[in-house]
Amino acid sequence: xxxxxxxxxxxxxxxxxxxxxxxxxxxxxxxxxxxxxxxxxxxxxxxxxxxxxxxxxxxxxxxxxxxxxxxxxxxxxxxxxxxxxxxxxxxxxxxxxxxxxxxxxxxxxxxxxxxxxxxxxxxxxxxxxxxxxxxxxxxxxxxxxxxxxxxxxxxxxxxxxxxxxxxxxxxxxxxxxxxxxxxxxxxxxxxxxxxxxxxxxxxxxxxxxxxxxxxxxxxxxxxxxxxxxxxxxxxxxxxxxxxxxxxxxxxxxxxxxxxxxxxxxxxxxxxxxxxxxxxxxxxxxxxxxxxxxxxxxxxxxxxxxxxxxxxxxxxxxxxxxxxxxxxxxxxxxxxxxxxxxxxxxxxxxxxxxxxxxxxxx
Numbered sequence: 001x002x003x004x005x006x007x008x009x010x011x012x013x014x015x016x017x018x019x020x021x022x023x024x025x026x027x028x029x030x031x032x033x034x035x036x037x038x039x040x041x042x043x044x045x046x047x048x049x050x051x052x053x054x055x056x057x058x059x060x061x062x063x064x065x066x067x068x069x070x071x072x073x074x075x076x077x078x079x080x081x082x083x084x085x086x087x088x089x090x091x092x093x094x095x096x097x098x099x100x101x102x103x104x105x106x107x108x109x110x111x112x113x114x115x116x117x118x119x120x121x122x123x124x125x126x127x128x129x130x131x132x133x134x135x136x137x138x139x140x141x142x143x144x145x146x147x148x149x150x151x152x153x154x155x156x157x158x159x160x161x162x163x164x165x166x167x168x169x170x171x172x173x174x175x176x177x178x179x180x181x182x183x184x185x186x187x188x189x190x191x192x193x194x195x196x197x198x199x200x201x202x203x204x205x206x207x208x209x210x211x212x213x214x215x216x217x218x219x220x221x222x223x224x225x226x227x228x229x230x231x232x233x234x235x236x237x238x239x240x241x242x243x244x245x246x247x248x249x250x251x252x253x254x255x256x257x258x259x260x261x262x263x264x265x266x267x268x269x270x271x272x273x274x275x276x277x278x279x280x281x282x283x284x285x286x287x288x289x290x291x292x293x294x295x296x297x298x299x300x301x302x303x304x305x306x307x308x309x310x311x312x313x314x315x316x317x318x319x320x321x322x323x324x325x326x327x328x329x330x331x332x333x334x335x336x337x338x339x340x341x342x343x344x345x346x347x348x349x350x351x352x353x354x355x356x357x358x359x360x361x
Contacts, residue, residue: 058322128159217275229259244261290326304347305335312348
């Protein structure tokens with residue numbers, strides 16, 4: 001029993017010594033901590049930008065096809081064999097230039113026959129007229145009966161009628177000769193030749209096609225109430241204005257709306273090529289900033305302006321938002337923070353902020 005008491009007493013003494021020593025070490029550590037300098041808080045770095053006055057354009061992209069403003073397939077009204085083709089593909093021609101000649105042998109034969117008939121009918125008419133004039137004098141003095149006079153008058157009128165009919169037929173055949181000479185209806189370029197020398201040209205069957213060198217664009221798009229394309233809107237190609245929307249076709253094609261673009265000048269591409277264009281559906285003038293300057297709050301949209309070493313929220317109204325840029329009415333006089341929206345939202349709580357970029361203080 002005494003032994004147990006001795007062991008317990010020794011244990012208590014050891015515990016007491018340890019407690020005293022631990023307290024002493026803890027007090028010593030506290031003194032060391034107090035004497036150490038307080039570490040400075042980490043500096044927050046933020047980029048700032050300045051707004052730029054300018055025009056921001058909202059655009060809708062489309063794939064457009066280059067077409068000729070005017071294209072025509074030329075054919076003959078009368079059948080015949082192609083006698084000669086005076087042009088080749090890509091030949092530039094002027095209005096009235098002879099392009100194709102159709103064999104006119106049969107038509108010329110008919111014209112010659114009618115011309116001979118016309119000469120004979122003219123002689124007959126002259127003779128009938130002389131008889132009529134003579135009988136007119138004779139009937140006045142009682143030299144012939146009225147019946148003979150009337151008969152000579154009718155004969156003369158019939159000869160005159162036959163002569164006039166032949167003249168009309170001859171004029172028609174001579175006009176038909178123009179059908180056998182295919183001429184350019186306007187200034188342009190030969191697009192394609194379908195028939196060559198010796199081929200039979202049938203009425204209504206194309207012999208060649210041509211177009212004027214003026215181009216137009218056609219493109220299709222899905223109609224949208226929010227971003228509808230309108231007549232007169234600017235059209236861009238490689239960020240350059242090339243024309244405007246001339247018309248919106250009333251009928252859809254394959255479920256898509258079709259628009260025609262009138263070009264300011266021809267594009268250096270062949271007809272039938274496809275190009276990517278942008279239609280300016282909306283544009284406005286104001287201050288342009290990157291969209292990384294925007295902070296959305298319940299009561300509106302804000303940007304963070306840098307003033308006297310701090311960032312202050314400034315409420316703005318976004319007029320246009322295009323890709324990674326926004327447009328507001330006027331540029332702030334002070335630099336604006338550019339960062340993630342989460343980081344921008346926390347800026348007013350930081351006491352010390354260092355900025356990267358242009359600042360104006």
